[in-house]
Amino acid sequence: MDSLSSLLFPALVIPLVLVFLLSRSSSSKKKLNLPPGPPGYPVVGNLFQVAFSGKPFFQYIRDLIPVYGRIFTLRMGTRTMIVVSSNELAYEALIEKGPIFATRPMENPTRTIFSSNKFSVNAAYYGPVWRSLRRNMVQNMLSNARIREFRKTRDLAMDRLVDRIAAEGAANGGAVWVLRNARFAVFCILLDMCFGVEMDEKTIQSVDDMMKSVLIVLDPRMDDFLPALSPFFSKQRKKVQEVRKRQIETLVPLIEKRREKWSKSGSNSNSFAYLDTLFDLKVEGRKSAPTNEELVTLCSEFLNGGTDTTATALEWAVGRLIENPTIQSRLYDEIRATVGEGKKVDEKDVERMPYLNAVVKELLRKHPPTYFALTHAATEATRLGGYDIPTEASVEFFSAGIAEDPEVWADPERFDPDRFYRGKEEADITGVTGVKMMPFGVGRRICPGLGMATVHVNLMLARMVQEFEWSEFPAGGKVDFTEKLEFTVVMKNSLRARITPRG
Numbered sequence: 217m218d219s220l221s222s223l224l225f226p227a228l229v230i231p232l233v234l235v236f237l238l239s240r241s242s243s244s245k246k247k248l249n250l251p252p253g254p255p256g257y258p259v260v261g262n263l264f265q266v267a268f269s270g271k272p273f274f275q276y277i278r279d280l281i282p283v284y285g286r287i288f289t290l291r292m293g294t295r296t297m298i299v300v301s302s303n304e305l306a307y308e309a310l311i312e313k314g315p316i317f318a319t320r321p322m323e324n325p326t327r328t329i330f331s332s333n334k335f336s337v338n339a340a341y342y343g344p345v346w347r348s349l350r351r352n353m354v355q356n357m358l359s360n361a362r363i364r365e366f367r368k369t370r371d372l373a374m375d376r377l378v379d380r381i382a383a384e385g386a387a388n389g390g391a392v393w394v395l396r397n398a399r400f401a402v403f404c405i406l407l408d409m410c411f412g413v414e415m416d417e418k419t420i421q422s423v424d425d426m427m428k429s430v431l432i433v434l435d436p437r438m439d440d441f442l443p444a445l446s447p448f449f450s451k452q453r454k455k456v457q458e459v460r461k462r463q464i465e466t467l468v469p470l471i472e473k474r475r476e477k478w479s480k481s482g483s484n485s486n487s488f489a490y491l492d493t494l495f496d497l498k499v500e501g502r503k504s505a506p507t508n509e510e511l512v513t514l515c516s517e518f519l520n521g522g523t524d525t526t527a528t529a530l531e532w533a534v535g536r537l538i539e540n541p542t543i544q545s546r547l548y549d550e551i552r553a554t555v556g557e558g559k560k561v562d563e564k565d566v567e568r569m570p571y572l573n574a575v576v577k578e579l580l581r582k583h584p585p586t587y588f589a590l591t592h593a594a595t596e597a598t599r600l601g602g603y604d605i606p607t608e609a610s611v612e613f614f615s616a617g618i619a620e621d622p623e624v625w626a627d628p629e630r631f632d633p634d635r636f637y638r639g640k641e642e643a644d645i646t647g648v649t650g651v652k653m654m655p656f657g658v659g660r661r662i663c664p665g666l667g668m669a670t671v672h673v674n675l676m677l678a679r680m681v682q683e684f685e686w687s688e689f690p691a692g693g694k695v696d697f698t699e700k701l702e703f704t705v706v707m708k709n710s711l712r713a714r715i716t717p718r719g
């Protein structure tokens with residue numbers, strides 16, 4: 217939302233647009249009992265209040281909770297947004313009324329392009345296309361058996377991560393950037409899983425740069441909420457086309473290279489990749505296999521879904537360990553006691569480390585990387601918490617709001633892994649038995665990468681703590697926990713930490 221605040225509208229045009237929109241919206245109004253919300257202006261609703269508030273979107277939402285409660289409505293131009301920050305209402309919607317709240321809203325034009333018209337797991341409407349794509353991803357890439365098969369890829373990426381951090385520290389008086397290194401490591405794993413090839417650093421960098429420019433153009437714009445303003449955004453629309461073209465040009469050669477290998481060796485190949493599952497994928501209700509452009513979308517989703525989210529978790533984790541040296545030492549002691557001397561921590565060890573698991577769970581409670589689930593919508597007009605939810609509403613679940621709710625958590629502000637140590641406090645991360653935290657969403661659209669992401673975060677954190685002691689940079693400074701919304705919610709001042717290699 218930040219980028220929107222720099223927009224200025226020609227004084228003469230706005231009234232014309234308002235009149236035009238007023239005439240359209242008045243005819244379609246029905247009497248609905250929507251959740252309460254801040255009063256807005258005709259036509260634009262709360263859009264300008266949000267866009268020009270000077271606050272990140274999540275902060276704007278946080279500040280409204282004490283005023284309007286844990287379910288409220290924002291009118292964002294032509295879109296009705298319903299924001300839910302209650303664990304009980306999340307349970308009602310996503311578990312009890314799971315199938316009803318399992319779809320996605322209509323896309324804006326930019327997202328329509330990048331999702332190949334909703335041909336991806338995250339964007340698809342709840343229905344046959346979504347079922348086919350999700351089943352394929354889960355069964356062929358994200359099942360426990362498949363995750364185990366990619367162990368060598370992870371080991372290699374972990375060694376590379378440790379080497380990169382050690383080299384960066386050695387060259388900079390011990391100082392290293394945390395997010396950047398974690399991001400690179402997890403991106404290497406996902407690239408390998410997706411395309412089935414190890415890539416040199418230059419190719420990895422170019423794919424990464426392209427992916428970042430995609431995330432930037434996907435940022436919502438004012439005309440997404442007020443389509444009548446689209447004539448003022450032709451430059452931005454051109455940019456969208458250019459970035460999509462670049463995305464296709466970067467990924468199609470990688471896709472074609474893999475296709476050639478796949479068509480020669482089929483299932484006899486000694487490596488396996490997400491792409492292999494997609495070339496001749498049968499999607500319910502469609503006659504043909506995915507096109508190259510659709511493959512670009514599906515591969516990008518795989519890479520994007522797990523890269524920034526995981527890396528963000530690592531940045532907050534290291535920040536918290538620096539702030540709490542006792543937690544860091546307990547973790548290191550557990551690693552040493554489990555793994556022994558002179559051996560690298562390995563994912564089998566990770567399963568036997570209850571304190572590490574507690575640290576990671578507390579981390580995902582306190583710092584859910586995305587703060588919101590992806591936007592949901594109802595398949596039919598329904599009710600939630602006694603209010604009407606029309607099908608055209610975008611329903612946002614504010615997971616960070618649930619994590620901060622004092623009715624759900626004792627002392628929610630405190631980072632305290634002991635909550636989860638040795639079964640002291642329970643919180644089912646899948647939400648099936650009740651929602652207390654939902655960093656991966658819950659219900660039908662729960663993140664299918666949950667298992668793999670948990671392995672990645674645990675393993676990276678364990679390896680990073682086994683190899684290095686982490687402290688403030690510069691020495692004696694303090695970690696700044698101010699948040700900033702990018703695609704995920706990262707640290708506003710990207711964390712640079714000081715490492716001391718452990719002897």
Ligand code: HEM
Binds near residue numbers: 519521
């Ligand atoms: C710490 C890491 C991760 C976090 C915090 C995370 C979080 C989330 C969240 C909050 C959602 C939205 C759920 C909803 O709409 O209710 C989601 C959906 C999704 N995630 Fe993840 N994710 C992570 C890692 C991954 C990984 C590793 C992958 C795959 C490689 C992945 C793939 C997806 C996909 C495809 C969806 C869409 C699911 C659907 O709409 O059916 N994510 N994730």
